Amino acid sequence: MEVAATRMGDMLLELIAPTSDEAAFAKYLNERGPGMHHIAYKVNDIVAALAEIKARGVQLIDETPRPGLHDTLVAFLHPKSCQGVLVELVQHRH
Numbered sequence: 001m002e003v004a005a006t007r008m009g010d011m012l013l014e015l016i017a018p019t020s021d022e023a024a025f026a027k028y029l030n031e032r033g034p035g036m037h038h039i040a041y042k043v044n045d046i047v048a049a050l051a052e053i054k055a056r057g058v059q060l061i062d063e064t065p066r067p068g069l070h071d072t073l074v075a076f077l078h079p080k081s082c083q084g085v086l087v088e089l090v091q092h093r094h
Contacts (some may be wrong), residue, residue: 001016001017001018001019001023001024001025002016002017002019003015003016003017003069005069005070012070014069016037025037037086038076038085038086038087038088039085039086039087039088040074040087040088040089040090041087041088041089041090042090042091042092043089043090043091044091045091046065046073046074046075046089046090046091047064047065049089050062050063050064050065050075050089053077053089057081058077058078058081058082059077059078059080059081060075060076060077060078061075061076061077061078062074062075062076063075065089065091068088068090070092071092071093071094072090072091072092072093073090073091073093074088074089074090074091075088075089076088076089077089
């Protein structure tokens with residue numbers, strides 16, 4: 001995939017485009033067309049955040065964090081538990 005990122009104040013905006021049909025977002029774009037894929041929230045401790053969210057009954061896609069872009073750890077929450085919106089938790093490692 002190709003990624004373009006820019007900062008706007010405290011917000012990081014990423015634009016991501018698949019470079020093949022096997023790319024991570026290709027299926028989503030083919031089914032739904034262009035638009036917002038997900039929203040991300042910065043957390044200080046992603047493991048603790050996942051535990052708290054799971055305890056509140058939110059369905060997790062990622063039970064444990066995984067490496068993300070820009071030297072981060074990420075985990076996704078299921079859209080069914082977030083009013084239809086895919087939510088990403090992001091912890092910066094530096």
